[in-house]
């Protein structure tokens with residue numbers, strides 16, 4: 001036989017996730033922290049990794065790390081579960097709360113992985129698009145949808161702040177949502193260190209609340225793959241049924257323990273990202289034709305004419321931003337991750353050059 005039977009039908013029409021990571025001088029496309037872990041912490045990482053028995057399986061639940069995170073959040077260990085990046089826990093959410101005959105409520109435009117996971121698990125999706133001008137959640141429609149038993153919504157994900165649009169969700173709304181349904185409500189707080197807002201205070205009162213977080217952004221560990229959820233032990237137990245037993249390897253566990261113990265050392269870089277974000281926003285607002293959207297996170301989404309051409313112009317100058325110009329509900333937008341101040345300057349200057357060229361050519365309108 002030199003043929004293989006067709007793959008599962010739900011794969012038809014699906015495309016593998018493509019981060020569109022291309023070689024560049026300034027990587028401003030993936031919402032990473034522009035600074036790597038500092039040398040002192042790096043030395044501690046090296047030492048911790050040095051002592052690991054590589055021939056032994058890791059602790060399946062990464063209990064040392066779990067304990068550190070539990071303690072920092074004023075919880076017991078059984079309220080915490082580690083994953084191979086937040087991505088794994090997102091997939092586990094669809095496995096455990098989705099499936100045929102159940103429904104995922106999606107709030108696009110948002111992180112595209114949610115919808116892909118639903119499709120992979122044969123979970124029907126109901127979309128309630130965000131409001132077109134502000135990307136705010138259509139709160140009344142969402143509350144109505146979850147309250148209608150005919151929809152059979154079994155889980156939803158509220159991203160706060162929302163990737164790629166930038167703003168956090170209103171906590172009052174999330175609380176209303178938690179009260180309106182017993183569907184699982186995941187609040188994706190991958191970027192909460194930049195927004196300074198968490199649903200953690202409400203965890204004990206709501207068995208249906210799951211908080212997702214990651215080490216990939218504020219803690220500079222995108223290359224290591226560590227994420228976690230906080231949730232009621234009854235919910236964590238269900239996740240444990242679907243998770244890959246050894247998904248969090250020993251090396252990643254050791255690195256994440258060192259980084260988490262040193263988490264206060266990341267605070268200045270977080271503050272710097274927040275202030276650079278405000279500078280980027282102000283400069284973009286002052287650039288003709290550019291309409292930036294406010295952000296509580298470590299990036300800025302902006303709309304402009306000829307966005308695809310602008311993406312190419314930036315890339316030709318070594319600056320990689322994320323092109324959403326032809327993505328549904330995001331037409332004409334690019335997303336720039338906050339980089340170092342030098343990278344942000346290079347980005348702003350290359351973008352201004354593009355705008356000036358267009359203005360000179362007379363083909364560029366001013367934003368109203």
Ligand code: PMP
Nearest residue numbers: 085086087111163190214216227
């Ligand atoms: N949630 C959101 C909103 C994200 O943007 C990302 C990363 N792009 C993740 C979760 C997952 O991050 P990771 O797998 O690196 O922890």
